[in-house]
Amino acid sequence: MSAAAALAVDTPKKGHKKLIIIVLAVVVLLAAAAGGFMVFKARTAHAEEDEVEVDAAPAKNKQPEAFDPKHAPLFVNLEPITINLADRDVDRYAQIVIALEVEDDKSSDHVKAFMPVIRNNLLMAVANKTSEDVRTDGGRRLLAAEMQAQALRPLGYDLNAEDFMESDASAHAGAGKRKKSHKPAKLPIKAVNFVNFIVQ
Known part of the structure; x- marks a missing residue:
């Protein structure tokens, strides 16, 4: 087999490995982003539950305050x-x-x-x-x-x-x-x- 033929055979394998590595990297990044979003969503829901306070008079419950970007x-x-x-x-x-x-x-x-x-x-x-x-x-x-x-x-x-x-x-x-x-x-x-x- 000539050197040119051997190079032609090896090239697709290297490209295939690079494609697998890129796909795996994308999957890991998507999983990390999804995990971060889930943590943020859970923390936000939990924070909203904690913000409701009950006064001495049950009819006067305070509503959660609107989101304030200064206190993000x-x-x-x-x-x-x-x-x-x-x-x-x-x-x-x-x-x-x-x-x-x-x-x-x-x-x-x-x-x-x-x-x-x-x-x-x-x-x-x-x-x-x-x-x-x-x-x-x-x-x-x-x-x-x-x-x-x-x-x-x-x-x-x-x-x-x-x-x-x-x-x-x-x-x-x-x-x-x-x-x-x-x-x-x-x-x-x-x-x-x-x-x-x-x-x-």
Whole structure:
């Protein structure tokens, strides 16, 4: 076979591989965008439910205020995290992209100033988990609560994951009485949002 014929045979294979890589990249980007949209939609719906307050007189319920662009949610995006999980029988790792929802610009500056320590704490929280721990929705919620507690530690807040799991605990009937949360009304880090979460 001549060199020209060999080149003609190899060219379609290389083009085919590039096409597969491009298609996979597009699928990953679409999945990340869909996940981000779902998190945003869920957070928005949850925020709207929390905004309705009940006065002493039941007939005078306050309506949720209209969206104010001056008070739009503020996020600090972290570099993607790739870390080995704690599985013993097989090597598993997680690829996670996180956006921390912060209270205001001052909180954003504090989070950025402590980012190396916060990122370390988040890595340690994930490293203690097995793939089974984070495969379920409840497992990921617990991880997000643990990460929020760990991210707040360098900023001077000594909280536990249980302080952020009140809504989940109250949803389960017969769970027994919970001890009162020591969570302040306003925290510099309001939530840990998973933009992307892949376990392999």
